[in-house]
Amino acid sequence: MKSLSEIETTAKRASKAAGFSWGEAEEIGKCIRQLEMFNLPGIKHLNSYFIDKKKNTYENLSSINQSNSSSSNPYCPIILGISFLDQLKILENYEKIYISNIAYPIIFLSFLSRSSEIIGKKIKVKFEEKEILLNLNVNIYSNFLNIEFPNYSKNLEINFIENKDNFNEDEWNSLYKLSENTFVEETDSLKKGAAGAGLTDND
Amino acid sequence: MKVQLRDPNTIMKLSRLGSFHQSKLSFLRSFLNEFKDWEYKRDLFNLDRFGYGHAVYSFKKDKRTYSLICFANKIKDDERSDRVIATKWDAAFTLHDGVPTQKDIDRLKNEVPRQEVGRLSFKELTLSRANKSVRVFNHVVERLSEGKQPDLELLSNVGYLYRTTAVYGSGKFGLADRFRIKNREEINGPFRLEMMLVYLVRQFTFDQVNHVAHHKNPSKSVVLDRKICKNLGIGNSTGLGMAPFIVNHPTLLNNWVMSREIALKKIREIKIVKKKDSVLFIDCLKKSLTNITSWNTDSEYQQIKIKNLLKDIKKFMHFIDNNFDFEDEYPFNQIYLWLEDKACEECIEYVVSIMMEPYNEITNPLVSQMSSEEDKYFTIPTNRTTKDLINIIEKKYSNILKINFEKKQNTQNFWFISKNKEEPRLADRFKEGGSKLEQPLAIARDVKKLHKKLLDTKKNSTVAEFLSKNSELRHIVRRVFIVEKFPYSEIQDNTIGKNLMPIDMLRLKLSFFGALKFDPRSDKWLRICMFQGAPLPDELQNYDEQWVYRSSN
Numbered sequence: 075m076k077s078l079s080e081i082e083t084t085a086k087r088a089s090k091a092a093g094f095s096w097g098e099a100e101e102i103g104k105c106i107r108q109l110e111m112f113n114l115p116g117i118k119h120l121n122s123y124f125i126d127k128k129k130n131t132y133e134n135l136s137s138i139n140q141s142n143s144s145s146s147n148p149y150c151p152i153i154l155g156i157s158f159l160d161q162l163k164i165l166e167n168y169e170k171i172y173i174s175n176i177a178y179p180i181i182f183l184s185f186l187s188r189s190s191e192i193i194g195k196k197i198k199v200k201f202e203e204k205e206i207l208l209n210l211n212v213n214i215y216s217n218f219l220n221i222e223f224p225n226y227s228k229n230l231e232i233n234f235i236e237n238k239d240n241f242n243e244d245e246w247n248s249l250y251k252l253s254e255n256t257f258v259e260e261t262d263s264l265k266k267g268a269a270g271a272g273l274t275d276n277d
Numbered sequence: 278m279k280v281q282l283r284d285p286n287t288i289m290k291l292s293r294l295g296s297f298h299q300s301k302l303s304f305l306r307s308f309l310n311e312f313k314d315w316e317y318k319r320d321l322f323n324l325d326r327f328g329y330g331h332a333v334y335s336f337k338k339d340k341r342t343y344s345l346i347c348f349a350n351k352i353k354d355d356e357r358s359d360r361v362i363a364t365k366w367d368a369a370f371t372l373h374d375g376v377p378t379q380k381d382i383d384r385l386k387n388e389v390p391r392q393e394v395g396r397l398s399f400k401e402l403t404l405s406r407a408n409k410s411v412r413v414f415n416h417v418v419e420r421l422s423e424g425k426q427p428d429l430e431l432l433s434n435v436g437y438l439y440r441t442t443a444v445y446g447s448g449k450f451g452l453a454d455r456f457r458i459k460n461r462e463e464i465n466g467p468f469r470l471e472m473m474l475v476y477l478v479r480q481f482t483f484d485q486v487n488h489v490a491h492h493k494n495p496s497k498s499v500v501l502d503r504k505i506c507k508n509l510g511i512g513n514s515t516g517l518g519m520a521p522f523i524v525n526h527p528t529l530l531n532n533w534v535m536s537r538e539i540a541l542k543k544i545r546e547i548k549i550v551k552k553k554d555s556v557l558f559i560d561c562l563k564k565s566l567t568n569i570t571s572w573n574t575d576s577e578y579q580q581i582k583i584k585n586l587l588k589d590i591k592k593f594m595h596f597i598d599n600n601f602d603f604e605d606e607y608p609f610n611q612i613y614l615w616l617e618d619k620a621c622e623e624c625i626e627y628v629v630s631i632m633m634e635p636y637n638e639i640t641n642p643l644v645s646q647m648s649s650e651e652d653k654y655f656t657i658p659t660n661r662t663t664k665d666l667i668n669i670i671e672k673k674y675s676n677i678l679k680i681n682f683e684k685k686q687n688t689q690n691f692w693f694i695s696k697n698k699e700e701p702r703l704a705d706r707f708k709e710g711g712s713k714l715e716q717p718l719a720i721a722r723d724v725k726k727l728h729k730k731l732l733d734t735k736k737n738s739t740v741a742e743f744l745s746k747n748s749e750l751r752h753i754v755r756r757v758f759i760v761e762k763f764p765y766s767e768i769q770d771n772t773i774g775k776n777l778m779p780i781d782m783l784r785l786k787l788s789f790f791g792a793l794k795f796d797p798r799s800d801k802w803l804r805i806c807m808f809q810g811a812p813l814p815d816e817l818q819n820y821d822e823q824w825v826y827r828s829s830n
Contacts, residue, residue: 075398078456079448087694096717097744097751104655136745156748160659160741192656 082107085120092124101156105184112214115223123178132177138165141172148177148226155185166193171232179227187211195237201230278607280545282538286676289769295781296622300630301640302536303791305807308472311463312336317814324349326492328485334477344373345477348390357408359442359514366406372474374400397451403474404452407439414438414486421490424497434573436806438482440512444471465645479511479808510809516802520782521701524718528649531763533789536643543639544632545610554635555603561634561826576797582623589624634823657755659741663731669761670728676769677721678728689775692718703779719773723753
């Protein structure tokens with residue numbers, strides 16, 4: 075088994091050899107390491123992309139808007155991913171971002187996963203009926219485990235999920251009430267000796 | 278009185294970094310301190326009469342066990358090489374996480390002796406190999422088998438029975454990634470398990486030499502005297518492989534140097550020094566002279582440094598004996614100021630290391646701050662502006678900006694990864710091919726390039742906008758934001774100039790390992806000794822903390 079350190083180093087060096095700058099290669103190494111740690115096929119897709127890249131042309135999208143569409147060639151997932159990371163502070167103001175025509179979306183997902191950690195929000199990604207939840211770069215959850223990841227996505231939708239509770243108030247109150255059964259009623263004499271007792275808070 | 282931390286523009290120059298010495302913060306000393314109350318055991322010793330076979334040594338505490346598995350092999354004299362291109366060694370080692378089963382040993386027997394071309398698993402933590410100093414090893418076997426102890430002068434000149442030629446960890450060749458072990462309480466300092474491996478290898482070398490001598494002459498042989506064992510360490514040959522590490526791990530480098538600087542600052546700020554502490558300082562200083570006078574090297578470069586060190590140390594001791602009173606206020610600050618004024622860099626850093634000896638309460642908390650969560654600082658803050666970048670560069674790299682990279686001599690060298698052995702190498706840009714595949718280690722040149730580009734761009738924009746048009750500078754933009762937070766993260770010097778002494782970079786790292794007696798064999802590799810004078814494993818529960826300065830070699 076390859077260690078994650080070997081995966082990161084090799085992905086970085088291969089990316090440099092494939093024509094990316096050292097700084098970009100460093101980003102790619104980190105992302106592929108993360109994908110492999112989540113047991114997703116990072117090495118496999120990066121390798122396929124670099125082989126395809128020799129034969130096909132891919133579009134570099136360096137300025138991302140709310141809606142992005144490449145008319146001819148698919149977007150390069152790496153430049154797209156790095157641009158997404160770099161412009162994150164602006165992009166998070168959009169509720170949803172649409173990208174059509176993107177090659178090797180799993181590579182792009184790894185950049186989105188890091189983005190989720192940086193902004194501290196979960197990110198939901200939808201493409202071709204597939205749904206993926208990127209959870210602060212701690213894990214990646216999807217509804218299509220064990221199904222081959224596609225090499226191409228026609229329409230991809232990114233949704234920043236605002237931080238909010240995953241349960242309703244009734245559920246919380248019910249559980250909280252149960253937790254109160256671990257508390258002990260305090261007597262008046264104990265209350266008098268508690269922190270701040272006997273002082274006026276306006277002195 | 279508040280003392281300022283020393284200026285990175287002075288401390289992070291290569292000549293200064295190449296003058297660093299071991300100290301209480303060094304990893305081999307903090308390793309011994311951490312593992313002193315662990316149970317040491319030789320679990321298996323399955324060698325034939327010539328010393329070939331395998332052995333297992335362990336450290337155990339509560340439910341945790343670390344086991345060193347040693348494989349000693351017969352090799353021909355012409356196969357023995359310390360160079361990284363070697364494929365066979367006298368012995369090969371791995372540190373296993375837990376107690377190895379017979380199945381583990383069988384698996385490792387096929388992999389560990391092959392080193393870089395073998396495959397390890399997440400159950401192995403570190404990997405190494407070593408060659409005998411044949412002259413010393415055979416001499417010791419001969420003498421012990423005759424019932425005599427070896428010639429101390431010969432041993433003193435060499436200092437070890439074996440020397441390692443590489444120690445690998447952190448995920449190399451399938452070894453466990455650091456993230457798997459980093460939260461263990463006992464792994465609270467860098468390179469701790471690499472140090473454990475080397476330390477246990479040292480014991481193996483003593484056991485092996487005794488074993489071979491005994492089988493050579495069972496009726497007459499004696500074992501190697503414990504005092505002699507203690508004064509032997511493990512040698513190490515280190516080449517350029519180590520140099521890029523300190524460039525590639527800026528926050529880690531910062532935390533090492535910062536810990537040293539904080540320790541020095543706190544010691545200089547002590548107003549009244551207790552008698553016992555000044556006595557210990559002077560005692561270590563005087564006894565350390567043996568380390569200088571027994572420091573043998575053929576390197577003219579190092580001989581000059583040693584000569585100047587010895588001259589300045591004697592001058593310093595004269596000053597302490599005749600013109601100095603430890604009862605004055607802030608005595609260590611006075612000492613430091615005297616050194617800055619009167620002593621060479623080698624001597625300044627030598628005494629700075631010794632100043633730490635009395636102060637466990639200062640150094641111990643710093644040991645746990647010498648690791649780094651590097652990923653936390655990886656993301657570039659792209660919402661910052663190009664003006665911010667210019668300001669940081671002009672503040673943090675002021676000396677670097679003075680270097681003229683138009684001059685050929687300032688870009689003479691380039692770093693590359695050798696195809697043959699996947700190891701870093703340095704070559705002349707104007708004589709050798711391959712500079713197009715240069716590694717991103719020319720930080721000074723690239724910082725200057727970034728600065729010029731930023732000034733040319735004129736318009737103040739976000740870093741994101743700048744990077745979208747200048748992706749080739751991305752790696753250096755990342756570093757600039759790191760140095761903003763970590764003042765000692767960057768070597769403030771040119772790492773590709775004609776006058777570069779790569780061994781300064783090696784020396785810096787090795788001093789933090791705790792190495793002694795740096796012996797440059799060229800400007801690109803050196804030999805050192807580790808654990809010379811250190812307690813033996815069965816003495817760890819109660820050992821002299823200042824053993825480094827009390828070695829008789």
